[in-house]
Amino acid sequence: MIETGIIKLDDYLMGGIPNGKSLIYYTHPGVEGNVFGMQTLYHNLAAGMKCVFVASSSDPSMIIDTFNEFGWNLEAYRENLIIVDAYSGLIGATSNEKYIVGDPENIDSLNETIEKVIEELDDKSVIMFESLSTIMDLCGEQKTLDAIKNWNTYGMLYEHVLIYNFTAWPYEPETLEHMKHNLFDAVITVGGIAERVIFGQYFGVLKAEWSDVELKSMLFRVLRPGGIRIYIPKIVVTGPFDAGKSTFVHALSTRAVSVDRIGTTVALDHGHVDYKGFSADIFGTPGQERFDPIIKMLSGEAMGIFLVVDSTNTKDFVRAKQMLEITKAYGLPLVIIANKQDKSDALKPEEIRKHFNIPDSVKILPAIADKGVGVFEAFESLVNKITEVA
């Protein structure tokens, strides 16, 4: 089994892709689905696997550059990387690669080269097609469908994993149906949320023959460098006056701003967190009651809530519970931060739990926000809850 290297996707796939199986990243035009195949390839190279990159729309000499944009240094693994050059022949350029497709517009020429590579690989490997759509464009839809069956059979026999990047241009509907339902062991759809323009991107598992995990869509964004991150547009940090919300937001964030007046938040804190494959925007609310309308407004469309409490200040716990109602947190993923654990009179999380009427599944985690202690553990706990795989 190999991993895709894409956070959460490996959970959906129950660990990754078994040897001998095929997976397609089926992408709507205009969405950054091509990065998925690249990230999977790089992840496996870095894990010491032998990998094959079938270049159909890029000059092989540029591939290293393209990966570099994401901070992925192919050169470090060059001896394990085989590039099949199915591009140079198209523009009449010469090629330095060992495996060259003489006529990329002829499926037989491509078939021959791919079969040769597969036969000559001495280990179980990962074979990644940069652009199946380009192959389809050049060689025709039916011929490409037949070739895919052939490659997948070869992959199965030699226990390689085949990964395809595919852009779903408006091909014949039957072709697209085949791609989505018949030809591959796993189909990952990568789509865009469009209004007038595409302004959000998501992926989901349409099918994975070996996994019974339920399908769910994840928003993502692509960082350069960094690659694919699960994107969580809104996490709200709320809690009573002076509990340490602003401090918590700043401790988590790579960059953050606050709208404060004499030490108290009067509008909001906003921060951006990039941690362990997650990218999130977090919003801290004010704490004082006079700002309740703002708190209510800020918490709309939140995907998860942090409730920060001052662990020494039991009399504010009533207010804390009230804030869970204002932010409608009861239906959402929620983590309670037992802050200011450095103070001698701080209650332990278990003691705090007695003051709250919440199910055991809601975690109460200790933190010292102004020292940055416990904040990332709390973040991880909440985002895992938000993106929980059923």
Next chain:
Amino acid sequence: MSGYSLGIKEIDDHIGRIRGGSNIMMIGPPMSCKDDIINIIIYNGVKDNDAAIVVSTREPGERVFNWFKENKLDISNANIGIVDCVTKTLGMGAADTENIKRASSPVDLTGIGVKISQFFEQFLMKKNIANTRLCINSLSTILMYSNIQTVFRFLHVFTGRVKAANALGIYVVEDEMHDPQTIATLKQLFDGMIEIKASGDGYAMRVVGFTPKPTPWFNYEMDGMNLIMQESV
């Protein structure tokens, strides 16, 4: 004001403003200054705070910007995004900049599509600019490496996006490079055409599709960045 003007007075006077969401093919012979005309249309937009996205298949992104500099046009605050399909084909490694994103090659329609979409998002969603002009210069280069069905599918998607975004799409085609069937196929995707033909020692243009009858032919020549037009008799 809603809609788009080209910034070519004689033509604008005839056709009025072009409604948002329109897609236009500009077709003409080689050497007929199509690049200059495209740049004039772009500049006419960005000087009024429209955004522009240029897919450049024949020259690197930096060169596209140079035209404006050479003609002493200030575009320092303009929202212009270039999808450069050339630099990486020349085997040159150059990083993307804020205004230039580089596709792998003219074959890389997936990459070109992603970068167009990113500029659309940047201009419409992030910068809240209402009007964007998308110019593909040129379809002929793309057609050198991909067949007409492939290009048709690509354009089918992106003329649709232009419509959805209420943008203006202009697609340059070299006349005489393609068979009539190819041109006929492409025409189905467009609302109108800017036609250019040889005329006497120079060239003439007219616009078809936005008025009940085509506009008259105008002989034109370039003087620096000025287009000097004269109705032909």
